Amino acid sequence: MSGIGTGYDLSVSTFSPDGRVFQSEYAQKAVDSSGTVLGMCCKDGVLLAAEKLEISKLLEENSNRRTFPIDKHAGAVVAGVSADGRAIVDRAQGEASNYKSMYGDAIPGSVLADRVASYVHVFNLYWYVRPFGVCTMLASYDHNGPQLFMIDPAGTSHKYYGVAVGKGRQGAKNELSKLKLADMTVKEAMFAAAKIMHQVHDGEKGFELELAIVSDETGRLFKRVGKAELQEVEAAAKAAIEAEDLDMSD
């Protein structure tokens, strides 16, 4: 499937003979090799999770934030080149603020996703810029209910029940497909997400889990999950994994 695009991959404004834009595909590869990121849309809210790989033992806990509020009712998590991700989040925050200024109401999830997708797409059109190496997941909760969108580096936006990108996406997608997300609550999803993250994590180096939710429980506000609750959820997840391992080895 993936071939060397020699000659046709130098610029995003060039098609290959078989109709591919290699620069956009290479941008996707940047996402594929970054830490795993999950999104889950449940019956009472949306959950976003990021695997923050430990790049250095000297790194302070809780720095290198990966989840961001876009507005009170919406938030985002980015996978891939985090600097690129921050630029997109900035733009999304601007769009949300602009929309509220003009129409006097919180931006609907689908509109926000459209705006972010249009923005990301622009960087796939011109030779003098490069595409963002980022997959952006947008969570929102308004009168249309909880919604989860993902925008890939090419600027395509889709609506999802559950989605995973990054290194551990194969295993994560597998686990996600076993869950009945539409029947789960965000609380249950937090436990499931922590479990999946710990299961698919690869490597001797540790990682920090960052969770953010917008649900009925948070009053439909986008909030990061606090340290105490996070530790609780992770402990329960790790215990469940160990129990399963024991079962398997019997």
Next chain:
Amino acid sequence: MDSQATVPSTSAAPHTGTTIVAVEYDGGVVLGADSRVSTGTYVSNRASDKITPLSESIYLLRSGSAADTQAVSDYVRYFAEQHEQQLQYSPDEPVKVQTVANLVKMMNYQNKHLVGAMIVAGWDPVEKGQVYGCPIGGTIVREKWTIDGSGSTFIWGYLDSQFKDGLSRQEAENLVAHALALAMAKDGSSGGVIRLVTINEAGTTRRMIHENDDSFPNVGRDTYFGQQLEMLQTYGVRV
């Protein structure tokens, strides 16, 4: 001071010296307006329609400069339609009254030279019946009822005393018609016919009340003014 007789000015800009009223009732909103457009002291249109549709269930009441308010209503109708298309709204989920009212406010606020005192009222499935005042300058305030235009000065007291929450449709229409009749009787810049528009979940209905209709509110007919009118009519003077 000026001993010369003044001639009616026809060089003044058309002005909807007006009375406009909007009231929220249990199930929707009732909008009302007079129909007089004056150019100075000359009535350039005695049967104009100051109740303009912005979308299927959202209407605009216009007072102030006729040109300014017509321009604003044209722009907002366009923006609202674009907005509906972009958001892929369906008939079950139309553009919200709040959104449209904010667009009107945006026009007034970003273009301070405009002289448009407007009221946006309508029905949507989210907040049901709503009335928003959008006066000159660019304020937006949601209220249970509001009035504007030159004739409104005479009926604040009337509405303050007669409005109550949870009116029925008929009560609300009577209230609006009565308020307009009172204002039209006292304000020289308001007159003509009473136009009423009622918007609720079932849709929008419009009607007109002429002063010769039975349903025209009984305002001052039995006072000295009323007697004068009758006398003139007996002599064949059309009033």
